[in-house]
Amino acid sequence: xxxxxxxxxxxxxxxxxxxxxxxxxxxxxxxxxxxxxxxxxxxxxxxxxxxxxxxxxxxxxxxxxxxxxxxxxxxxxxxxxxxxxxxxxxxxxxxxxxxxxxxxxxxxxxxxxxxxxxxxxxxxxxxxxxxxxxxxxxxxxxxxxxxxxxxxxxxxxxxxxxxxxxxxxxxxxxxxxxxxxxxxxxxxxxxxxxxxxxxxxxxxxxxxxxxxxxxxxxxxxxxxxxxxxxxxxxxxxxxxxxxxxxxxxxxxxxxxxxxxxxxxxxxxxxxxxxxxxxxxxxxxxxxxxxxxxxxxxxxxxxxxxxxxxxxxxxxxxxxxx
Amino acid sequence: xxxxxxxxxxxxxxxxxxxxxxxxxxxxxxxxxxxxxxxxxxxxxxxxxxxxxxxxxxxxxxxxxxxxxxxxxxxxxxxxxxxxxxxxxxxxxxxxxxxxxxxxxxxxxxxxxxxxxxxxxxxxxxxxxxxxxxxxxxxxxxxxxxxxxxxxxxxxxxxxxxxxxxxxxxxxxxxxxxxxxxxxxxxxxxxxxxxxxxxxxxxxxxxxxxxxxxxxxxxxxxxxxxxxxxxxxxxxxxxxxxxxxxxxxxxxxxxxxxxxxxxxxxxxxxxxxxxxxxxxxxxxxxxxxxxxxxxxxxxxxxxxxxxxxxxxxxxxxxxxxxxxxxxxxxxxxx
Numbered sequence: 105x106x107x108x109x110x111x112x113x114x115x116x117x118x119x120x121x122x123x124x125x126x127x128x129x130x131x132x133x134x135x136x137x138x139x140x141x142x143x144x145x146x147x148x149x150x151x152x153x154x155x156x157x158x159x160x161x162x163x164x165x166x167x168x169x170x171x172x173x174x175x176x177x178x179x180x181x182x183x184x185x186x187x188x189x190x191x192x193x194x195x196x197x198x199x200x201x202x203x204x205x206x207x208x209x210x211x212x213x214x215x216x217x218x219x220x221x222x223x224x225x226x227x228x229x230x231x232x233x234x235x236x237x238x239x240x241x242x243x244x245x246x247x248x249x250x251x252x253x254x255x256x257x258x259x260x261x262x263x264x265x266x267x268x269x270x271x272x273x274x275x276x277x278x279x280x281x282x283x284x285x286x287x288x289x290x291x292x293x294x295x296x297x298x299x300x301x302x303x304x305x306x307x308x309x310x311x312x313x314x315x316x317x318x319x320x321x322x323x324x325x326x327x328x329x330x331x332x333x334x335x336x337x338x339x340x341x342x343x344x345x346x347x348x349x350x351x352x353x354x355x356x357x358x359x360x361x362x363x364x365x366x367x368x369x370x371x372x373x374x375x376x377x378x379x380x381x382x383x384x385x386x387x388x389x390x391x392x393x394x395x396x397x398x399x400x401x402x403x404x405x406x407x408x409x410x411x412x413x414x415x416x417x418x419x420x421x422x423x424x425x
Numbered sequence: 426x427x428x429x430x431x432x433x434x435x436x437x438x439x440x441x442x443x444x445x446x447x448x449x450x451x452x453x454x455x456x457x458x459x460x461x462x463x464x465x466x467x468x469x470x471x472x473x474x475x476x477x478x479x480x481x482x483x484x485x486x487x488x489x490x491x492x493x494x495x496x497x498x499x500x501x502x503x504x505x506x507x508x509x510x511x512x513x514x515x516x517x518x519x520x521x522x523x524x525x526x527x528x529x530x531x532x533x534x535x536x537x538x539x540x541x542x543x544x545x546x547x548x549x550x551x552x553x554x555x556x557x558x559x560x561x562x563x564x565x566x567x568x569x570x571x572x573x574x575x576x577x578x579x580x581x582x583x584x585x586x587x588x589x590x591x592x593x594x595x596x597x598x599x600x601x602x603x604x605x606x607x608x609x610x611x612x613x614x615x616x617x618x619x620x621x622x623x624x625x626x627x628x629x630x631x632x633x634x635x636x637x638x639x640x641x642x643x644x645x646x647x648x649x650x651x652x653x654x655x656x657x658x659x660x661x662x663x664x665x666x667x668x669x670x671x672x673x674x675x676x677x678x679x680x681x682x683x684x685x686x687x688x689x690x691x692x693x694x695x696x697x698x699x700x701x702x703x704x705x706x707x708x709x710x711x712x713x714x715x716x717x718x719x720x721x722x723x724x725x726x727x728x729x730x731x732x733x734x735x736x737x738x739x740x741x742x743x744x745x746x747x748x749x750x751x752x753x754x755x756x757x758x759x
Contacts, residue, residue, distance in 0.1 A: 180580075185587065229754050240754060242583055243519065247750035250688050254743025257613040258736055271605055275594040350587060400598060406591020410584050414567060417580035 107377040111159075118155040118384040119147060154278045157286060158387055158401075159380040161278070161342045162352060164293055166379025167300050167372060168338040169353020170360070174307040174368050175331045179358055179416065180238045183219075183339040184350025184409075187248030191222025192343035194252045197270055201259050209288030215344035216292065220336040222248060227332055276347035276402020278387055289341040296337035300372060303331055307368040349402050351409020352382055358416060382408075440702045440711055447714040451498065454721045459490045461729065489620075496619040496683055497724050497738070498717040499631050501690055503680040505716025506638050507673040508691030509698070509707040513645050514666060515578055521692040522557075522677045525582025528688070529589045530560025531681035536593060536608045540600045544607065547626055550682030557678040560585060561670065614687040614739020616724045623683050630679035637672045639709060641665055646706045687723075687739050689746020690716050696753075 119131055133139075134147035165183065172181035183189050195218025199205035205214065229244040260270055306322040317324050342349065360374045386404035393399055460466040464486050466474070474483045508521040522528050534556015535549050542548060564585050568578045593612065597605050638645075644665045647655040652662050677691065694716035698708040701715070720738060723745065727736035 185583075225751075229751055239519075239579060242580060243524075243750065244754055246524065246583060247747045247754065250743045250750070251747035254613075254688070254740045254747065257609065257743075258740040260609055260613075271594070271597045271609070275598050350591075399595060403591045403595040407588050410588030410591070413584035413587065414581055417577055417584055418567070 107374050110381045111377050114381045114384045115155055115159065117388050118158060119151045153283045153286070155384065156283065157278050157345055158384040160293060161345055161349065162380030162383035163376045164296065164338040164342040165349060165352040166356040166375040167297065168335045170357035170372050170375040171300055171331050171335050172353070173357050174311065175328050176241060177311065178238055178241050180242055180354065182351065182354035183335060184348060185242065185354060186226045186245035187252060188219050188222035188226065188335065188339045189343045189348035189350065190249050190252040191218040192340050193274060193348045194218055194255050196344065197256050197259055200270065211344040212289050212292055212340060216336065216340040219340040219343065223332045223336045273347045275400045276349040277400040278346050286345060289345055292337050292341040296334045296341065299330055299334035303327060303334065304369040304372055307331070311366060311368065347402055349405050351405050351413065352379055355409055355412045356382055437702065437704060440704060443701045443711050444714050447718050451718045451721055454725050455494045458494050458721065458725045459487055462490065492621045492624045493616050493619045494721060496624050496627060497616055497720045499627050500680040500684050500687065501716035501718065501720030502713040503631050503676040504687060504690040505694030505712040506635060506709060507676040509695040509709055509712040510638060510645065510669050510673040512695050513649055513707045514669060516649065517579065518696055519579050522673065523688055523691050525579060526564055526586035526589065527557050527561050527674055527677050528681060528686045529586045531557035531678045532612055532686040533589045533593055535611065535682060536596050539608050539611060540596055540604050550626055550679060553682040554675060554678035557674045557681065560589065561674045611685040613737045614685040614742060615737035616684055617735065617737070619683065627679055627683045630675070634672050634676050634679070638669065641669055642707065642709050645669060649706060685739060687720060688743045689749065690719055690742060693746055693749050694719060
């Protein structure tokens with residue numbers, strides 16, 4: 105309940121705040137009594153898409169994070185930190201360099217391929233069977249990310265024109281997306297969410313251990329593969345929409361687990377509600393701190409998330425070597 | 426045990442062989458890199474020119490290309506030494522400056538200087554030094570309650586590094602295109618256009634810092650046996666550790682200022698040196714040579730890998746180093 109209120113509040117904030125200040129009345133006017141005035145246009149064509157995008161991406165990232173944490177039984181599993189978002193990003197940069205791909209609708213196919221490649225790599229290297237060591241998984245992510253970032257930077261060096269477009273995209277931002285472009289990503293997002301919902305019960309069984317899960321009628325291998333596909337779908341649609349954004353998938357499920365316990369169904373639901381709260385919160389904060397311009401949401405989540413990760417790392421009881 | 430015995434007998438034969446072989450490989454790569462490019466020269470001609478027997482044109486070509494290779498050698502050696510120091514002090518093969526964020530910190534310091542104050546090797550070096558030291562300070566303070574030996578250091582370093590990566594990309598977005606492309610060129614880790622003006626400050630820094638590491642080499646080896654043992658033998662544990670950390674951060678910063686952050690050299694070089702010499706401990710000299718060989722090789726490969734490709738050394742190092750780390754992780758599970 106609290107999370108629903110928080111979500112509603114942050115959506116209002118996201119629509120209400122911006123470079124020109126609007127009163128609550130003006131915002132409501134634009135939403136429910138649209139008459140084409142300048143303020144109405146700002147709200148409808150700029151802030152509304154941005155907010156919708158923030159909600160979807162926040163949900164996708166938080167869901168992907170909670171899925172990964174459940175599958176790997178590892179508190180630091182996260183699509184951004186583990187190189188999956190960067191896999192999607194590399195594929196998009198490749199697509200834009202080699203095939204002149206420019207819109208999110210075209211991005212998404214590349215992003216999906218890249219995200220799947222990233223997920224597969226992390227799964228193989230991090231060892232997703234059973235509980236994994238946090239350090240090992242993070243290192244796998246660091247290694248994968250280094251390779252991807254190296255490829256990215258190489259392509260930016262070779263092509264300055266590409267740099268101009270890509271440096272804005274690679275930072276992770278919610279600006280300048282239209283709702284039409286987003287609708288192309290929706291099927292990927294929905295598919296990811298559906299798989300996540302279907303898997304929720306099986307993930308609970310898996311948390312009890314391999315044998316118990318089999319006894320309860322779940323197929324652990326199938327659950328893991330399907331879960332990773334869902335992670336790939338969610339990360340790909342999020343990354344194609346607004347660039348690689350890290351830490352949302354790490355922080356939200358982590359916080360949710362300490363608040364409400366380990367039931368994966370609830371963890372996923374509350375995470376999906378709180379992911380947008382964090383993302384839009386960071387976005388609004390970035391607009392406030394950076395005014396008259398703004399600080400991109402990807403930078404804000406990096407800073408906020410990095411600090412949160414420091415706290416998590418300090419609190420982890422058993423960090424194995 | 427055999428390793429210890431071999432160490433007692435003074436110079437270890439295998440280590441000498443390894444260092445000699447690495448020196449030979451590096452020299453070959455130097456001759457190859459200097460000899461190839463728009464104006465091709467045979468290895469014989471390069472050597473003759475270096476010995477003062479070449480034509481004037483050949484001399485000019487060699488002098489034009491030589492600083493780049495020399496910078497590569499020094500950067501590799503500096504990063505490897507810093508890596509060896511950190512891995513020994515933290516007693517963790519992953520406790521190397523590139524993993525725990527110091528290299529990213531140097532990079533942040535470097536681009537802040539580059540974008541806000543101005544370019545110029547000296548200025549950027551100072552920025553990189555400040556960034557690296559500040560990051561080291563933050564990471565170590567955060568880690569202090571658990572001690573540097575905890576693998577928390579690695580997780581914390583990765584976290585701080587992630588924050589700095591965000592800051593770096595923000596700085597890039599803020600800059601105009603020209604400054605941004607200059608900064609990206611530097612961020613990726615590149616050796617192109619490195620002339621004597623880059624070599625001189627780097628050489629001075631390495632000449633001052635490297636001896637400090639070697640002088641403290643014995644104490645460093647003692648630290649590896651644990652603080653109590655080291656203290657018992659008469660090592661001033663705190664002083665040695667503080668000195669070496671400062672010197673190692675400065676080495677990373679000097680290297681980063683010269684070429685931008687080259688990933689994984691500090692991580693891989695000491696590990697490879699250890700495997701090659703089959704000796705425990707920091708293996709300082711062998712590490713430095715491995716580092717030099719790696720960077721010269723990465724630069725040469727980047728230039729020659731594809732026909733007329735000019736991949737920056739940093740990209741090659743990232744790809745190879747990432748693959749190496751992955752291999753390390755896969756092996757460790759077995």
